[in-house]
Amino acid sequence: MRRGIFACLVGIVPFLAAGAIFAQDAPRLRGPEPFTKETPAPPMQRQVTNDVRVRRNYPDQPPVIPHSIEGYAVDLNANKCMSCHARKFTQESQAPMISITHYQDRVGNTLGGLAPRRYVCVACHVPQTDAKPLVENIFTDMDALAEPERQPQRGRH
Template identity: 85%
Template sequence: MRRLAFACLLSLVPCLTAGVILAQEAPRLRGPDPFTKEIPAPPMQRQVTNDVRVRRNYPDQPPVIPHAIEGYAVDLNANKCMSCHARKFTEQSQAPMISVTHYQDRDGNTLGGLAPRRYVCVSCHVPQTTASPLVENRFTDMDALTEPERQPARGR
């Protein structure tokens, strides 16, 4: 029995050691204070509200929101986003119409109205802010990845 307990303890030590090492190497997203200490939240960053569409980095990336949305109601009775982005209002508002996929259920069936799974716009679409990244971003967009393929072969 003692040998079994000792063997279990020995197998647990590398896991605990690895956890400590990983925790030390992980970037801190909350700042220098320990997570157990309650500190005031930092001020909200200013939203980018220039109404300029931002290029997408990959197919099917949800477009970002290029305008302020503070105070927009999205509840069971109303969806403020649809007052401009619904098909019948886009000519007047000059806002882009939401995709037809927003009128389809998960099986691809076309619905008579906005699909419930697409109703809360900010689940996928986010406003841009002037905040700086919390961690280094090493993202490479599709054009940069495929660029070497498009270059003509040299020396032929």
């Protein structure tokens, strides 16, 4: 019996130690307090509301929301986003029309209305804030990655 317990402990302890090491290396996203202590939430950061379209970093990136959406209803009965972004309202609102893909089901069939999988806009489209990043951003835009390929190579003819 003792050998079984000893063997079990010998088998488990390295995994527990590895978990503690990995946990120490992970960036802390919740602040200096341990996760077991309840702390008040930090204040919400101000949304960027300048209505300026933001350049996308890669093809098919969902556009970000350049205006406040506080108080917008998106529920079973209403989708406030569609009051400006639906095709029939874009001339009045001057908002960009949602993509035709939002009217297609997952196999590409065109539907008579907004596809259920595209109904909750904020599942893909997010408002921007002036919040300080939690971790360093080392993202490189795809155009910057492609630039070296476009440069003529010197010394080769």
